[in-house]
Amino acid sequence: MRLTCLNAWGGRMHAELADWLAQNDPDVLCIQEVVHVPNTPAPWLDYRDDGRNLPQRADMLADLAEALPGHDITFCPAARxxxxxxQTQVWSHWGLATCTRRGLPVTHQAQGFVHGEFGAEGFGPHPRSRTGHALRLWRPEGAVVIAHMHGLRDPEAGKADTPARAAQAERLAGLVESIRQPGDEAIICGDFNVLPGSETLRILSRLAPRELVTEGGHPGTRNSLYPKPGRYADYMMVSETLAFTSFDVLHHPEVSDHCPLLLTLP
Structure with a gap:
């Protein structure tokens, strides 16, 4: 079973991402920064904030369905x-999604907010609302709970520990614990927006003690499209006893300003 985790950067590398996803064809895709505009007037729209004008792929749910036609998609919007x-304002939904190969037995799911609540009248100031999603996947080798979130962006604190970040980690852990059964393995991943050694990782290590990015000696999870210092943002945490055949942080091809995390289970 192949699991891929990626912050999609609002779909800014749409063509590259779509081609790569079709080739990678993961069994489970945990993807953050997903934009969905029902009945969009154009395939690309602009996000304008803090003097920035960033192109966004307007209906990434449709893009994901086209790239992965054999998958079911669960979209977890955090804000509208x-x-x-x-010059025309268009309302969009923004959040994360989980794509699961159709036919895989998902026996339980838990979706909820790890920070804030649904912002229906705008994205609001940072740190903004964030969702998490967890699913329990039955396998003959033993069930596994897979969870992911997109951690808070905090312009003042950077990637430092904050009470809000500790609280969001506890809430994500709560989603995992709400569906995990005795004997289940756990995988917790996502763009946590923190550095190695953070309190977020310490809290989540109660459920998934092995962090594979740093354990594997990878120098970071950002690629050449990200110009800032601080190369760590994305993590893959697993149970101590989880058997896996490979893990990698993919720097090429570049399909976002984040590197995809690839985990293969027997």
Missing amino acids: GPLWHE
């Missing part, structure tokens, strides 16, 4: 906010 088509 404005994008722009030239």
Whole structure:
């Protein structure tokens, strides 16, 4: 079974990402920064904030369905906010999604907010609302709970520990514990927006003690499209006894300003 985790950067590398996903064809895809605009007036819209004008792929759910036609998609919106088509404001939904190969037996799911609540009238100030999603997947080798979140962005604190980040880690752990059964393995991943050694990782290590990015000696999870220092953001945490055949942080091809995390189970 192949699991891929990626912050999609709002779909800014759409063509590269779509081609790569079709080739990678993971059994489970945990993907953050997903944009969905029902009845979008254009395939690309602009996100305008803090003097930035960032292109966003307007209906990434449709893009994911096209790239992975054999998968079911669970979309977990965190907020409803404005994008722009030239001078026209367009309301969008923003959050994360989990794509699961159709036919895999998902016996339980838990979805909820790890920070804040659904912002229906705009994205709001940072740190903004965040969702988490966990699913329990039955396998003959033993069931596994897979969970992911997109951690808080905090312009003032950077990637440092904060009470809000500790609280969101506890809430994500709570989603895992709400569906995990005795004997289940656990995988917790995502763009946590923190550095190695953070309190977030310490809290989640109660459920998934092995962190594979740093354990494997990978120098970071950001690629050449990310110009800032601090190369760590994304993590893959697993149970101590989880059997896996490979793990990698993929720097090429570049399909986002984050590197995909690839985990293969027997």
